[in-house]
Amino acid sequence: MRGTDRVFVSPARYVQGPGVLDHLGGHLVRFGESPVLVVDPPVQELIGERILRSCQEAGLRPRLVIAKGEITYAAVEDALLECAGFDVSSVVGLGGGKVLDTAKALAGRLSVPVITVPTIASNDSPTSSAIAMYDEQHRLIAVDMLPANPALVLVDTQLIAGAPTRFLRSGIGDAVAKVFEAEGCARGTGVTPLGTRPLGIALAIGRACFDTLQADAVQALDDCEAGRVSDALERVVEASILMSGLAFENGGLSLAHSLTRGLMRVEGAQMLLHGYHVGWGALVQVVAEGRSESEVGALADFLGSVGLPVSSADLGLRAPWHDQHVLIAEGTMTAPHLANLPMRLTADDVVAAIAEVDRRAGVRTL
Ligand SMILES: [Zn+2]
Numbered sequence: 001m002r003g004t005d006r007v008f009v010s011p012a013r014y015v016q017g018p019g020v021l022d023h024l025g026g027h028l029v030r031f032g033e034s035p036v037l038v039v040d041p042p043v044q045e046l047i048g049e050r051i052l053r054s055c056q057e058a059g060l061r062p063r064l065v066i067a068k069g070e071i072t073y074a075a076v077e078d079a080l081l082e083c084a085g086f087d088v089s090s091v092v093g094l095g096g097g098k099v100l101d102t103a104k105a106l107a108g109r110l111s112v113p114v115i116t117v118p119t120i121a122s123n124d125s126p127t128s129s130a131i132a133m134y135d136e137q138h139r140l141i142a143v144d145m146l147p148a149n150p151a152l153v154l155v156d157t158q159l160i161a162g163a164p165t166r167f168l169r170s171g172i173g174d175a176v177a178k179v180f181e182a183e184g185c186a187r188g189t190g191v192t193p194l195g196t197r198p199l200g201i202a203l204a205i206g207r208a209c210f211d212t213l214q215a216d217a218v219q220a221l222d223d224c225e226a227g228r229v230s231d232a233l234e235r236v237v238e239a240s241i242l243m244s245g246l247a248f249e250n251g252g253l254s255l256a257h258s259l260t261r262g263l264m265r266v267e268g269a270q271m272l273l274h275g276y277h278v279g280w281g282a283l284v285q286v287v288a289e290g291r292s293e294s295e296v297g298a299l300a301d302f303l304g305s306v307g308l309p310v311s312s313a314d315l316g317l318r319a320p321w322h323d324q325h326v327l328i329a330e331g332t333m334t335a336p337h338l339a340n341l342p343m344r345l346t347a348d349d350v351v352a353a354i355a356e357v358d359r360r361a362g363v364r365t366l
Pocket of ligand 1: 123
């Protein structure tokens with residue numbers, strides 16, 4: 001595909017609701033009778049029996065594959081070996097991002113459809129064709145792409161509501177950045193992960209995603225804390241998984257995601273979930289882009305209201321902060337998405353934008 005093309009990608013089907021996990025088998029029938037179900041040990045304990053029963057009731061012959069540890073090329077080969085002699089009709093990943101990515105990689109090797117069943121809503125990976133590959137030292141070494149998006153994304157909101165609230169908060173942080181990143185790409189010469197130009201629909205979805213979060217995220221986090229499925233929670237889960245995924249794959253990433261490369265290099269921030277990085281990164285991006293006071297203020301207010309970081313102190317950076325900001329900026333400059341910004345930024349510009357975000361939050365750069 002060429003950089004002048006505009007291409008729309010998405011999962012073929014998206015199903016969301018309380019208790020949909022018990023209907024997994026029925027949804028899998030049309031893909032063939034022998035699905036491989038990829039889980040990690042905690043998810044096996046949590047829902048292993050339920051998913052096997054649902055598949056068996058639907059007349060399927062499932063095989064369970066347990067993914068342990070980091071998603072590496074060697075781990076994918078091991079999973080492949082476990083499927084030897086089994087006529088795999090589809091691969092279903094059930095769990096967090098790493099299990100879903102293992103399932104995607106396995107499906108890619110076997111040339112069968114992949115189905116994602118996120119048990120937490122911490123980022124947009126369930127809908128996308130991207131696979132984050134790591135080495136044994138937990139360093140990101142490649143982002144591989146499947147030839148197609150998942151054939152089905154199945155989200156049981158009862159599971160999401162039962163998971164620790166910090167995961168949903170992370171999903172909200174990952175999602176809130178999407179409109180700013182897609183707009184940045186569209187204003188300049190940015191491209192999507194497919195190397196194509198952003199679509200208008202991605203900007204519209206990104207904006208709707210932010211509007212939904214502004215309206216419902218505080219309530220949804222309260223409901224998640226109480227383990228309660230509500231309309232607000234349903235809307236925020238949709239925003240954090242489906243809208244967020246469609247906006248970035250069709251609209252492109254930018255400075256907010258570039259900053260995550262830098263944040264992974266500094267103590268304190270390293271420990272935070274991806275979406276905590278991205279939400280703060282969106283704030284740095286809108287400041288660096290010189291957006292209006294009302295836009296910057298609205299985003300800062302939103303992040304504060306849902307408990308996402310708005311300063312170096314919130315990120316847990318060690319003093320002296322300026323040195324950490326330089327490290328963050330250096331890592332940021334290595335990210336390919338940086339080229340998607342409408343203007344060229346230097347590492348000094350990034351450091352200045354981070355300091356300005358701190359100043360706005362009322363913290364003096366240490
Ligand atoms: Zn992300």
